[in-house]
Amino acid sequence: GENVEQHPSTLSVQEGDSAVIKCTYSDSASNYFPWYKQELGKRPQLIIDIRSNVGEKKDQRIAVTLNKTAKHFSLHITETQPEDSAVYFCAALNSGNTPLVFGKGTRLSVIA
Amino acid sequence: SAVISQKPSRDICQRGTSLTIQCQVDSQVTMMFWYRQQPGQSLTLIATANQGSEATYESGFVIDKFPISRPNLTFSTLTVSNMSPEDSSIYLCSVEPGGGYGYTFGSGTRLTVV
Numbered sequence: 001g002e003n004v005e006q007h008p009s010t011l012s013v014q015e016g017d018s019a020v021i022k023c024t025y026s027d028s029a030s031n032y033f034p035w036y037k038q039e040l041g042k043r044p045q046l047i048i049d050i051r052s053n054v055g056e057k058k059d060q061r062i063a064v065t066l067n068k069t070a071k072h073f074s075l076h077i078t079e080t081q082p083e084d085s086a087v088y089f090c091a092a093l094n095s096g097n098t099p100l101v102f103g104k105g106t107r108l109s110v111i112a
Numbered sequence: 113s114a115v116i117s118q119k120p121s122r123d124i125c126q127r128g129t130s131l132t133i134q135c136q137v138d139s140q141v142t143m144m145f146w147y148r149q150q151p152g153q154s155l156t157l158i159a160t161a162n163q164g165s166e167a168t169y170e171s172g173f174v175i176d177k178f179p180i181s182r183p184n185l186t187f188s189t190l191t192v193s194n195m196s197p198e199d200s201s202i203y204l205c206s207v208e209p210g211g212g213y214g215y216t217f218g219s220g221t222r223l224t225v226v
Contacts, residue, residue: 032213043204043217044155046113051213089154097143097208100215104154 002027004092006103013080014111021106023090024072030092033073034100035064038087047088048075080110114139114209118218125195125225132191133221135205140185145206146178149220155204161188195225 003026013019025033034049050057050064050073057064061080066073077084087107091100115138125131135144143162147155159167159180167180181189192199205218 034213034215043219046214046216049213095212097212099143099145099157099160100206101157102155 002030002092002094002101004090004101004103006090006106008106009104010107010109012109012111015080015082017080019075019077019080019084019108019110021075021088021090021108022072023074023092023103024070025092025101026071027092027094028068028071029094031095032093033064033066034091035062035075036089036091038089038105040086044089077108080108082110082112084108085110113214113216114141114207116205116207116216116218118205118221120221121219122222123224125223127196127225129195130191130193131195131221131223132189133203133205134189135187135218137186137207139209141207141209142185143208144182144188145215146180146188146190147204147206147217149202149204151201158190158203192223195223197225199223200225 006023031052035047036044037047038044048059048062048064050066061078063076087105089105090103093100117136146158149155157170158173159169161167161180161182163182163185179191203221208215
């Protein structure tokens with residue numbers, strides 16, 4: 001089955017700097033890669049996702065890139081703000097109505 | 113996207129008892145997924161619940177311990193049975209609203225077993 005590795009496990013950046021979180025997946029049939037943000041005590045919230053027919057997707061300060069050949073995808077957050085501090089999870093799946101497989105998460109701290 | 117109401121939001125239970133967690137979705141969905149999230153950890157899939165059939169459990173999770181009901185396309189329950197302190201965790205339900213993307217989560221149930 002699918003296996004998703006996520007790095008780093010913790011990341012501290014200065015406010016205004018960029019943050020990059022990387023994930024690799026094992027199943028070449030996977031075709032959907034979402035990213036979730038989880039603030040303390042709250043549910044995971046979908047912040048951006050990408051399908052395998054697209055190499056990059058942007059939404060304001062966040063972007064996701066996908067390299068299908070290397071089987072890795074990354075989350076990029078620019079101009080970080082203290083409210084970006086949270087745990088971020090990547091995930092992968094290869095067809096709808098199947099469960100997402102999650103990475104272990106990255107705890108991002110943005111230092112003001 | 114689908115809106116999920118999950119309850120209870122938290123509970124403190126005595127060991128040996130059972131707790132049933134409910135998830136209600138505002139639209140019909142084929143599959144519902146139940147996850148466990150231990151403190152500081154990622155989400156671990158417990159089982160997949162399809163309406164009209166038995167749930168499919170992941171390795172390490174069994175029906176006797178985590179029975180699941182899925183009576184219709186908008187509702188599911190997860191029961192944590194014969195609880196021990198090791199069951200203390202956050203339990204979340206999740207759905208795929210349709211189209212193969214946009215999975216959403218319930219607000220979670222924080223369970224403490226004493």
